[in-house]
Every structure is written in structure tokens, then in C-alpha cells.
Amino acid sequence: xxxxxxxxxxxxxxxxxxxxxxxxxxxxxxxxxxxxxxxxxxxxxxxxxxxxxxxxxxxxxxxxxxxxxxxxxxxxxxxxxxxxxxxxxxxxxxxxxxxxxxxxxxxxxxxxxxxxxxxxxxxxxxxxxxxxxxxxxxxxxxxxxxxxxxxxxxxxxxxxxxxxxxxxxxxxxxxxxxxxxxxxxxxxxxxxxxxxxxxxxxxxxxxxxxxxxxxxxxxxxxxxxxxxxxxxxxxxxxxxxxxxxxxxxxxxxxxxxxxxxxxxxxxxxxxxxxxxxxxxxxxxxxxxxxxxxxxxxxxxxxxxxxxxxxxxxxxxxxxxxxxxxxxxxxxxxxxxxxxxxxxxxxxxxxxxxxxxxxxxxxxxxxxxxx
Numbered sequence: 001x002x003x004x005x006x007x008x009x010x011x012x013x014x015x016x017x018x019x020x021x022x023x024x025x026x027x028x029x030x031x032x033x034x035x036x037x038x039x040x041x042x043x044x045x046x047x048x049x050x051x052x053x054x055x056x057x058x059x060x061x062x063x064x065x066x067x068x069x070x071x072x073x074x075x076x077x078x079x080x081x082x083x084x085x086x087x088x089x090x091x092x093x094x095x096x097x098x099x100x101x102x103x104x105x106x107x108x109x110x111x112x113x114x115x116x117x118x119x120x121x122x123x124x125x126x127x128x129x130x131x132x133x134x135x136x137x138x139x140x141x142x143x144x145x146x147x148x149x150x151x152x153x154x155x156x157x158x159x160x161x162x163x164x165x166x167x168x169x170x171x172x173x174x175x176x177x178x179x180x181x182x183x184x185x186x187x188x189x190x191x192x193x194x195x196x197x198x199x200x201x202x203x204x205x206x207x208x209x210x211x212x213x214x215x216x217x218x219x220x221x222x223x224x225x226x227x228x229x230x231x232x233x234x235x236x237x238x239x240x241x242x243x244x245x246x247x248x249x250x251x252x253x254x255x256x257x258x259x260x261x262x263x264x265x266x267x268x269x270x271x272x273x274x275x276x277x278x279x280x281x282x283x284x285x286x287x288x289x290x291x292x293x294x295x296x297x298x299x300x301x302x303x304x305x306x307x308x309x310x311x312x313x314x315x316x317x318x319x320x321x322x323x324x325x326x327x328x329x330x331x332x333x334x335x336x337x338x339x340x341x342x343x344x345x346x347x348x349x350x351x352x353x354x355x356x357x358x359x360x361x362x363x364x365x366x367x368x369x370x
Contacts, residue, residue: 072346074118074366076356078163078316082255083107084127085144095251096321097328099360101127104151110363111156117366121161123211123358124148127256128171134179135171139197141204145170149205157206163238164207166198166223167214175260177214177267186267188216195219196226203232209291213240215267220287238316239289242277242303244269248296248322255321277303281311289313294354296320298345301352308353317354319346324360339368 057067084091084101091101102110111122126145128137137143145164152162168191169177178191195214202210210227212219220239227235245268253260269276277300281292292311294304295318308315327345331338342361349357359365 077362079362135168153206251321
């Protein structure tokens, strides 16, 4: 057993100073054996030499890079995009600096820029001019979302994964993610029929992956069944499995011009529930999801880690609009280093278990990483 350093009193091998005080060998040495100057906290004390020195592997940039446990690659980033029906020029979003509602032309240009940056995919949301109770525009082959998907497939379909948002909230005049019953409640099973119609319309555009974000029970099974029945066996399903009723969606609702009154707590999840997130993901896996997602990311890294630990398929996470807006606002005030905060926030999501991340910084971040 190693004898611990003696802080006071005589130690074996100590020399006796005039006046009877003992001096331990190395007593005046600081960390690493250097001599402590007068007034230094270590002056007059025996050196404390740690057995383990993790700092060795942090001592140079090359060492830190060599032993880094996680990295971000551009291909692990997906860019959410908005396309607005009838827009003649891109419309800037005040609550999301740097993000716009695209015209069809600017959508194509931004997609080409994203492909050049080397990211992995695009997730498209449509902003229609006309809404109704059942979201008719969502299944119109020439509606803004489906037209936008065709444009993206044509522009970058060989380079990027084109993903579509499969939900009714942008298209309903009440802003909910499904159709309502006579009492004004979201009718789960009637909504599934509309989701099947949307799935076929989106698959027909050539979209590679359908993002089921409505949080209806059985939505993955319903969509997978109709896709397979109608011959779209290669169209994959991204399930928004653990999607929470979060306060961090506010800027997104500005982006899609949401008509929502009230909230979505009867179908989106309670932020207090961790186990339920894993249960939802497990159900979606059993129904045939090709990818499962946790949304938002920042406040739900524990749920993300839980899902990633058990999932046999890739796991995605969505760094939502509120997460984006907070960092942009703080950086604009000079309170944080913008680039470092962006990189750290996305790295944290990857470290928690996400195989890829939906982030509004995808193109910019990819440029930094190249």
C-alpha cells in the first residue's frame, strides 16, 4: 500500500531544519515537481502527485482531436426548409434570423447550396394560402408541399435524401395535426385515413422519406400498410416517435403560419414523461418505422439516449426552432460565442445518441466542418 504524502510532521527520509522543523523531500515542488515560488499555494507543502492525469490527453490540439469520442460529419445533418405558396421572394422570419419561407426558385437554390455543402438531407414543410377543416391542400398533387417535393427531387434527389413532413397542421384552418370530431377533439382514426392519403401523394412526388410528425396512435402502421399496398415499398418512414408538447416550437409556428388555438397536449407527449418516450419509440419500431426520432432535442437528451440504446434502426433528433432562436438571440447580444454554441449544441445531440440531426444550421455548420 502506498504511503500517502505527509502534510505535517516528519516523514521518512525528511531532513531536519534548524529549529527542529522537518522538510519532506519535494515539499517545495508544485504540480509536476517544479519548485513553488514564495506565496504560491503549494509553497512549503509536500507535492501532491496524482496517480491519474487525464489532462495529458488534453494538452495539445492534436491529442484532443485524436481521442475525441464523437464528431459531427456534414452527412449527419438535415436541413428543415419552408416553401410558401404564392411568394414572389423569400420571406424572412423575424423569430428565426437567417431562416426564410422560400419561393420555389429560392428553394431550389438553397437545396443546391446544401448539396454543395455536403449535408445529408432536407426536410420540407409547406405553407399554403388556403386551409380547411381536413387539410385538403395536403393531398393536392399540385399543392405547395407536393410541388416543392417534386422540385427538390428534381434538383438534388440524386445527392440528398428528400424528406417530407407528413402532418396536417400546416393545412388545417384549426391548426391541429388531425381532423376534428363533432366535439372538437382530434379524431385519431379518421386522421389516419388522411395520413394514408398524404403518404401516397408524397410518395408520388419521389420523396425518399416521409416524416410522420402528427403523433397519432398507429400512424406508422397505417402509412406503411398503404405504401406497401400501392407499390411504394422503397419509400421509407421516419417516425416522430417521442414528440413532446414543448414550448420550444413557437418560432416554427410562425414559419408555417399556424392557425392553432389552444394546444396539442392530447396527442403530443407530456414533458415530464421519460419512460413514455421509450414506449412510443418501441411501438413505432414494431409498426415498421425505418427511423425513429426524438423532438425537441435539447431538453430531451435523456429520452434520446434511452431510445438510442435500444433502437435497432437509426435514431434522429430535431434541434427545433426555439433552440435555434435562443442561441441566435444570445449571440446577437454578444452573450455567447455563436459558432462555438452551435457546434457544441449539435455535438451534444450526437453524443446523446442521434445518428443524424435536423438543424436549421445544417448548411452553415457543414461549411465549417469541411
